[in-house]
């Protein structure tokens with residue numbers, strides 16, 4: 001049998017031509033096989049596009065599945081920990097799904113596109129897992145990563161930009177809502193979602209219309225400070241928003257080799273996503289037991305004194321490091337918008353309750369020489385960055 | 399009648415900072431401001447349709463991040479966005495650009511001189527060494543060299559060990575640096591006129607000195623020693639104009655329970671039996687307080703708002719002799735669209751940068767000559783930025799706000815007040831210089847606000863409109879600022895304090911004088927300190 005030879009090298013997203021034409025620094029990495037930009041001209045400027053105007057990020061490589069069929073809702077309710085019955089058509093839900101031990105396989109967003117029709121979007125690929133879970137349900141799962149091109153359009157002027165694109169009714173779109181529009185004869189889905197914790201949208205379209213959409217978007221945004229951004233800038237914003245990233249704050253449980261390195265939703269601060277009122281879902285028993293007996297780990301948001309970033313730091317319960325480490329930092333950044341030294345980390349319970357003080361061991365380099373500092377940190381429970389505009393409907397011009 | 403714990407006079411950013419830290423310590427504070435708006439020289443004003451002007455200060459770098467964080471200014475609406483680079487337009491049609499990207503900056507410099515491009519690293523390291531030295535002292539009170547108090551001795555020991563830690567050669571360099579001229583300093587590294595002209599601007603901004611005047615190397619440092627997000631020397635725009643800094647500090651102050659009264663100009667600081675007891679307002683009201691903290695400049699505080707008989711004779715004389723000379727003007731412009739600069743390549747990032755229109759050291763010096771002769775520079779040094787390329791909130795989409803800071807512009811013309819015609823001619827000089835490099839600029843002007851030092855003095859009460867509340871020369875810095883013996887924020891009378899930019903570490907949107915003064919006051923009152931410590935660069 002003759003077959004298409006497998007593609008060698010990096011894949012190019014349908015927006016690649018546009019990104020390439022804006023790129024000046026040639027810094028790319030691969031994301032699920034695609035070329036994805038670290039930065040296009042300067043990650044600092046790109047970061048501030050998100051917080052000050054509008055940043056546009058190509059998220060096409062996100063893994064996407066279409067879930068349809070009469071049992072789609074029941075299936076999803078079995079799959080994920082939260083109650084999907086509450087997620088009406090036109091709404092989007094952040095969700096996690098677990099293995100039978102209650103350990104997180106991945107997190108993602110589920111878009112209720114139309115009655116009984118869903119899209120699940122995740123960092124990792126899970127077709128085998130999703131298929132296995134269909135047992136007994138009348139659902140069809142289609143892998144559609146390559147069939148949908150997607151852009152995140154994030155920042156205070158993002159609504160001003162989109163409002164110039166003839167998208168009737170967009171002003172009514174609330175956070176975690178989605179709407180369908182026509183774009184040059186194709187369906188354009190817009191959701192008010194994102195990974196930045198700011199006012200923002202995500203645009204989903206047929207790859208054939210990707211370039212046209214990009215061009216229309218950038219024309220609309222010209223006077224509103226629109227800029228393409230890379231992953232470095234986006235990652236800063238996501239830490240400020242307190243969002244988790246797979247491989248940073250948790251590992252997909254099914255890929256772990258060692259015992260004890262995976263995390264449950266309760267250990268990731270996602271209790272609110274676990275609905276024990278549901279009769280059954282993957283991991284329910286184990287999670288119920290964990291809920292009764294207590295968790296081993298706790299995800300913490302840390303507000304750290306000083307200005308030295310706490311990358312890869314050990315966390316201690318006291319400044320003298322007595323008693324050994326209680327955990328470690330998973331993501332750290334100096335937050336330019338909050339002017340705070342912030343981090344996400346994972347610590348052993350009972351440590352790390354909101355309001356607790358912990359100590360972070362920071363190593364930092366000055367002119368080749370390394371220094372060490374034990375920095376005091378406060379555990380906070382709110383996202384570091386949570387501006388009122390994020391929830392405003394209709395959004396203002398900002 | 400009520401007696402406040404503290405009355406802070408002047409709701410500029412330093413007065414507000416001071417008031418905020420006092421209120422956070424639980425004091426009952428009122429801050430009185432003469433204008434119907436707050437912010438002083440750190441202000442955004444809506445003077446034309448939907449445009450907001452940063453009508454005095456326009457860029458931000460010195461603001462101490464420790465204060466920003468402690469007062470949670472982001473929660474009160476402050477966002478500072480860095481911008482990069484600068485450009486020097488040249489009379490021959492060329493330009494010299496400086497870029498954020500190190501290698502691009504190198505190539506551009508090498509286009510003029512490979513020598514200079516290579517020398518830049520050494521220049522940068524030497525300048526950063528001085529920055530590092532001074533940065534350590536911004537959030538602390540300068541020690542009094544004549545005092546034997548343990549606190550002063552300890553602080554002197556700290557400075558001393560930092561200083562001697564540099565090693566002999568660098569100690570010599572440092573002493574020289576603090577008194578030399580910016581022109582001499584640059585001559586040690588560079589050979590290209592336009593490159594020297596580009597760097598020398600930071601040595602004279604806000605001063606009544608020329609590039610060859612001793613002490614201007616330090617002024618350069620004053621413009622390099624700040625940072626945005628740890629990038630020392632970089633500058634940013636406050637979203638919404640620099641008034642966002644003041645309103646955020648005011649937000650923190652009010653959240654801590656502080657009271658703010660506008661349209662309450664102080665006529666007189668009241669002294670009874672050698673103690674301050676309050677203030678008398680221009681509107682006839684009196685406010686009583688246990689202490690009074692003046693955020694006004696030192697001359698206005700002591701020469702205008704106090705009775706000479708309440709002050710020590712010698713102190714009064716020293717205040718009279720304090721150097722605070724008006725030397726900078728401002729032209730704020732509303733634009734109908736973005737002007738083009740044909741010298742720049744299409745799509746150049748330099749449009750986002752600081753723009754200047756002087757390309758030689760000789761022109762820099764001549765600009766100063768005009769000021770010395772009592773008039774504004776006919777060929778001025780302009781520091782021009784278009785913040786709206788960065789900030790979507792200051793003008794309608796597609797329209798722009800242009801800020802032109804102009805050096806030199808005297809407080810008075812030939813020793814008398816400016817006439818309206820002269821003021822307009824000054825504005826015309828500025829617009830002309832820019833129009834020489836941008837043919838469509840003039841037609842895009844919708845409105846312009848022309849500000850001479852006289853206007854700044856009239857509106858926000860800074861003596862002679864001097865942007866730093868007093869010259870930044872060695873005789874007026876550190877323990878000499880504002881007056882030797884009074885450099886620790888305490889006035890010559892019980893209960894009287896000073897927290898404005900006339901005090902260490904000087905002018906600029908820094909908030910350090912206000913914060914340092916609060917620390918001293920709280921220590922006198924035996925209250926817990928609310929002022930954060932310096933994070934340090936090491």
Ligand SMILES: Cc1cc2nc3c(=O)[nH]c(=O)nc-3n(C[C@H](O)[C@H](O)[C@H](O)COP(=O)(O)OP(=O)(O)OC[C@H]3O[C@@H](n4cnc5c(N)ncnc54)[C@H](O)[C@@H]3O)c2cc1C
Nearest residue numbers: 408410411412432438439455456457664859899905906907
């Ligand atoms: C034109 C110009 C451009 C500048 N550009 C920059 C820049 O880009 N970046 C930068 O960092 N710095 C800049 N500066 C310097 C910086 O703005 C000032 O050093 C700083 O704002 C001073 O703050 P302050 O609080 O010490 O004093 P001020 O801002 O002068 O505040 C004093 C306050 O006291 C009030 N007041 C005066 N008299 C009385 C009275 N009798 N009763 C009650 N209230 C009174 C005034 O109205 C004012 O609000 C600039 C300054 C000027 C003038």
